[in-house]
Amino acid sequence: MRLIKKNIGVVVLSVGIAGVACAGAPNVIVIMADDLGYNDLGCYGCKDIPTPHLDKLAGEGVRFTSGYVTWPMCGPSRAGFLTGKHQSKFGYYENVSAPFDPNQGLPKIETIASLLQKQGYTTGGVGKWHMGTTDDQHPNAMGFDDWFGFLGGGLMYFPLDHPSYNGRFTPIKRPLSMKYMQHTLPVIHNREPVEWDQYLTRELTDAGIRFLEKNADKPFFLFMSYNAPHLDLEAPEETIAKFPADQMTKVPGVKPAARSIYGAMVYEMDAGIGQLLAKLDALGLAENTVVWFLSDNGGMKRTSDNRPLNGAKGSAYEGGLRVPMFVKWPGKTPSGKVLDAPVTSLDITATSVAMAGGDPIAEGLHGKDIRPYMTQQSTEAPHDVLYWHTARSIAPVGVIREGDFKLIIGMKGKLELYNLKDDLGETKNIAASYPEKAQAMKARWLEWDKDKQPPLWTGGKNIQYADYDWLKDSQHYKAADIKKGNE
Numbered sequence: 001m002r003l004i005k006k007n008i009g010v011v012v013l014s015v016g017i018a019g020v021a022c023a024g025a026p027n028v029i030v031i032m033a034d035d036l037g038y039n040d041l042g043c044y045g046c047k048d049i050p051t052p053h054l055d056k057l058a059g060e061g062v063r064f065t066s067g068y069v070t071w072p073m074c075g076p077s078r079a080g081f082l083t084g085k086h087q088s089k090f091g092y093y094e095n096v097s098a099p100f101d102p103n104q105g106l107p108k109i110e111t112i113a114s115l116l117q118k119q120g121y122t123t124g125g126v127g128k129w130h131m132g133t134t135d136d137q138h139p140n141a142m143g144f145d146d147w148f149g150f151l152g153g154g155l156m157y158f159p160l161d162h163p164s165y166n167g168r169f170t171p172i173k174r175p176l177s178m179k180y181m182q183h184t185l186p187v188i189h190n191r192e193p194v195e196w197d198q199y200l201t202r203e204l205t206d207a208g209i210r211f212l213e214k215n216a217d218k219p220f221f222l223f224m225s226y227n228a229p230h231l232d233l234e235a236p237e238e239t240i241a242k243f244p245a246d247q248m249t250k251v252p253g254v255k256p257a258a259r260s261i262y263g264a265m266v267y268e269m270d271a272g273i274g275q276l277l278a279k280l281d282a283l284g285l286a287e288n289t290v291v292w293f294l295s296d297n298g299g300m301k302r303t304s305d306n307r308p309l310n311g312a313k314g315s316a317y318e319g320g321l322r323v324p325m326f327v328k329w330p331g332k333t334p335s336g337k338v339l340d341a342p343v344t345s346l347d348i349t350a351t352s353v354a355m356a357g358g359d360p361i362a363e364g365l366h367g368k369d370i371r372p373y374m375t376q377q378s379t380e381a382p383h384d385v386l387y388w389h390t391a392r393s394i395a396p397v398g399v400i401r402e403g404d405f406k407l408i409i410g411m412k413g414k415l416e417l418y419n420l421k422d423d424l425g426e427t428k429n430i431a432a433s434y435p436e437k438a439q440a441m442k443a444r445w446l447e448w449d450k451d452k453q454p455p456l457w458t459g460g461k462n463i464q465y466a467d468y469d470w471l472k473d474s475q476h477y478k479a480a481d482i483k484k485g486n487e
Helices: 052-059 074-083 112-117 178-183 200-214 256-282 345-355 435-451
Strands: 027-033 062-068 122-128 146-150 220-225 289-295 322-328 337-339 385-389 398-402 405-409 415-419
Touching: 027 074, 027 256, 027 345, 052 256, 052 289, 052 322, 074 112, 074 345, 112 122, 112 220, 112 345, 122 200, 146 200, 200 220, 200 256, 256 289, 289 345, 385 435, 398 435, 405 435, 415 435
Parallel strands: 027 220, 027 289, 062 337, 122 146, 122 220
Antiparallel strands: 062 322, 289 322, 385 398, 398 405, 405 415
16 A cells, blocks of 8 residues: 555655745744634633633633634635635635535635745645645645645544444445545645544644654744544544533533534644644744634534524624634733734734735735734724625625624625624624615625626536545545546
C-alpha cells in the first residue's frame, strides 16, 4: 500500500518566490472548530462541557461577543475566511457536495496562505479543506507550503477499518451517498496518503505540533482546521464516559445521548488545543504568536447549544452566523477584555495580512485591519454596517446589520427587522413598526449586492472515483482509462 508514515518531517512545497517577513512580524495561528455552538465553551457560559484551555486562551486575550462568519454553513463560510472576501463576490454560494466534481470548489484566487507566503511566511494547514479536490484546488496549489488533513467536507473520526464500524467501510459498498463520499477520503500529507491509527482530533493535533516543531525558527502561519464537533458523532469510549447523558445540560431539540458524545468531541478538541498551546510555550514561541479561535458557523440543532441566540447552522438568524471568537496577541491585546462591537472572520484575514506587513486594502480584501480595536488603542467599532448574501444562488436573499439593527431579507422580499440590543434572541419582528428603517436598510443591502457574481457551479454529479495520485490504494481511485470503461 502506497502510504507514508505519519511521523514524517514537514515537506515544504514552494509556491512562487516568497518575500522576507518584516521585522517583528508575529507568527499567526487560526484555530477553527466545525459546527461549534455559541454557548458550548465555558467562556461563553457552557456548564456541562469543560473547556479549560480555550477558556484560558480567551481569558488571556480579547473575546468578541459579536463575532460573525460570512455564511451559516461551512463551505461558503470557509471560502470567505480563506480568501478574505465575501464569497458571493466570486460566486461561491453552497457547499462542495460532490468532492470529485471538478466544477465545484474554489476558483484560482489568492488565499490567506498565499498572501502570507508573499510576506515571507511558511504556511501550513491541518485538517478539513472542503474547497475542491482538483490539482489546482489542492491546498499546496492555494498557498499552503504544507498540508496534513483531508480534502472533503468531513471525515470519520476513526480509520475506516476500526472495529466500531463493523466492516461498514471495508470494502465500501457502492454507490456511496455524497455525505460518505466526503467522509471516507484518505488523510493526506501534501499529495501523499498517510497511515493513521488514532482518534482524528488527536491525529490532527499531532500534525499541528509537528508543524510547529519544524518551523520554530521562521515566521509561520498555521491554519488548524479541526473536524470536531461536526457529525458523525464519534469519540473515544473513555472520553464519552466523562459525560453521562443524564448529567448533560438540557438543550431544546437535543437528545441527551447526542449531547453526551458531542461534549466528548468538544472536550477532545479543547485538550488538543491545550497541547498546541503548550508546545508554543515549550518552543519559546508563545510571546510572538497571535492565536485566533472561531467556529466556521453556528452549532447544529441536533447537538449544540446556541442560546441565547435564535437559530442554528444553516439559519440567517444569529445562531447560524454569530460564533465564538477570540484572539490572544501577547503584549498587545488586553487580558480578559470582552468586546461587543461586531467583527467578522474577514477581519481575521485582513488583520493577519496587515500584521505580516502586507496591505489588505491593496489586496482587495473585504475585511478590516482591526488591530486598533482588538488592542483597545481605539474603542471605535470597526464596522458601521455588515452584509451577508445568504441565498444558495444569486437570489436577493441576505442580511444587513447596521448598528444594533439587523434586517433579514427573505424569499419573495419578506423582511424581518430586529433590535439586537433589546432582543438578542430575535423574538419580535419590528419591521412593521419601523417601515422606513427596514426599507432603507434593504436598499443599502441591494446596493451592496449588485456586484455579486454568477454561481461557480449549480448542482453536482456524485462522481464515485477519481484518478488523483493521493487517492491510489484507496477505494475511491480508478485510473482515467478505467473510469471511461476501457477496462
